[in-house]
Amino acid sequence: MTDLVDGAPRALARQLLATLDRDTPRLERIDNYVQGKHDDPYMPAFADDEYRLLAKRAISNWMPLLVGTPAQALYVDSFRRGRTVDTQPAAQLPEWRHWQQSRLDARQAAIHRGALTFGHSFALTEKVKGKVRTKGLSAMRTSAVYEDPANDLVPYAALTVTRRPTGDLPGVARMWDAASEYRVTFKSFTDAASVRVSRVRRHGCSECPVTRFCAAVDLEGRTVGVIEPMIALQNRINQTIFDLLVAQTYASFKVRTATGMAPPIKRDADGEPILDDNGQPIPLPVNVNAKRFLFAEDPDVKFDSLAETPLGGFIDSIDMSIRHLSAISQTPPHHLLGQIANLSAEALLAAETALSRKIAEFRAMFGEAWERVFRVAAELAGDTAAAEDYAGEVLWRDMEMRSLAQSADGLGKLAESLSIPKRGLWSRVPGVTATEIREWEQIREDDDAELQLAQSIRRATPEPAAEPVAA
Incomplete structure (x- = not known):
């Protein structure tokens, strides 16, 4: 490492750390919902422990399914160069050898899932001990800055946090621009004065070696995944299930009533009533079950019952909310409800159409990113022709059943x-x-x-x- 670098790199580091600080609350909320840590359903302020236990049991986490369903159809299976004169099979191409050596057959899933979850993820391509490798970077630890975030594929600079600040131990991050890699230390994301930047090395590429994978990006440069738009629907499902559990626990059975009859009370050894703190006799519990009859000697005693609360409305409401979740997320309803009986091949194909279109969109977005990864890897490996091959394309595995x-x-x-x-x-x-x-x-x-x-x-x-x- 060389001496401290002032000027542009330090300003970039401050900007990238500030971006991470701004996005962290939103990304952590998305991550919590994927992990099943949802907002509690509404309950009275004086709710007891039993209510809170029901609230925990009401969490029905549909978020991993919304990520996993398209992610399981996103597998890069091969690569084809754009030059028609190149007849080498994919297995012999340097680009595909780099893919295999980076173990991206398995690791690509984490990059795709990260982009689907948070809206974007990143991949770093670098030369380590003379070998070119690519690995994924989490959106919760990585930020990038673009001259035109809506249209640029290549970032101006990127930063990833390798160690968060804890106590007296400063945070550490790696940063890349178009020429060099830097080591960044900081006390907190918001403490701009504590940011220190030192140049580590030239990374050997003509542009920033970090590639962004976007599930969807608008013309303002904003990225959105499949989780954030569904949080409101997930909360509605949790609330309905909580209401169902409350009704099931407290009001799903008939209540037997008796009027005009005093219950038996507790008595001491001398036969005197035992009184509570308020001076009232303590009643004995009445053992009522399906094997016992209730009777009274007094003819004025009346027995009756209170009807149970029907649960069908709650179940129908849950079913409706799940169907709304299916329609808005473009997830086939039989993936969520498990109802595939008596479906013809044509009906099943029609149900999968929306999902197939969404997967095709993801493949177009991720395919551009992977092609850029192959070009960066080729440049680092010294293959100038492959680094300038903008007509190459990745081939996706056909996952249709x-x-x-x-x-x-x-x-x-x-x-x-x-x-x-x-x-x-x-x-x-x-x-x-x-x-x-x-x-x-x-x-x-x-x-x-x-x-x-x-x-x-x-x-x-x-x-x-x-x-x-x-x-």
């Missing part, structure tokens, strides 16, 4: 009627991965080689002479 027989029939018709090469349809087979396709190619090449060898041997072997036919 279709029967193998239905797919085989459709692919066969495409190959026959439209003369599409059969090899070009391999990726359309449900559930097939890029590794399996490469294995199929190798098997086909081996089979072709064996067939050619057999044909060569057959041509080189003379036909046996025909035996003369006896007269």
